[in-house]
Amino acid sequence: MRLPTLLFALAFAFATPALAQTPKPVDPAALTQAKAFLEKSGSTALSQQMVNGILMAQKASLERANPGKTAEINEVIGLMQAEFAKEIPAMIDAMAAVYAQHFTKDELSEVTAFYDSAVGRKMVKEMPQIVSETMTVAQTFGQKIAVEVMSKLKPEFDKRKLKTSKS
Structure with missing residues (x-):
């Protein structure tokens, strides 16, 4: 996937139970x-x-x-x-x-x-761009960290005979 x-x-998997709660x-x-x-x-x-x-x-x-x-x-x-x-x-x-x-x-x-207020209106105006930029930063770091973590923990996967991707 x-x-x-x-x-x-x-x-949607996480949102559905939350929406179902009273x-x-x-x-x-x-x-x-x-x-x-x-x-x-x-x-x-x-x-x-x-x-x-x-x-x-x-x-x-x-x-x-x-x-x-x-x-x-x-x-x-x-x-x-x-x-x-x-x-x-x-x-x-x-x-x-x-x-x-x-x-x-x-x-x-x-x-x-x-x-x-003036600063509040500026925050609203700038927030879409800030969110976009911070999402890019988070994705870049997330991908980098995921690769590093998977590499570091590869021996643990191997020890447990777990594959990290379909092959």
Whole structure:
């Protein structure tokens, strides 16, 4: 299984049990303020950026597996994008509930006020680029570390007669 497909599957494997849990009751006023915080903080836009990243990775994986089928892949990616778009509001609601469980309405109002300040607005403006750059840094380090760790632990795999890849 290619890495993007694996990440895609893992994201949903971990998200599904979390979504199935019964949420703790939250103060409706805190929930409303949490939604305002998510919007002003750019979290809603970052969620869409994450979805776009997942779709781009999935598209690249599909293109590698299906050369010459660009039109068909684009159609499927469009369908996937539409399905993700339907789910984002529920995800935002669930995220807001988490914030409302950890912060009071007044605390969320204070945090939201930060995003109304000049530096808060700058943070929202710069965050997509920062997230993109830090993801690249994390991927580079993650790949490097994974190779080093696998190399270092190869004797442990061999000792247990475990293969590190399909051969």
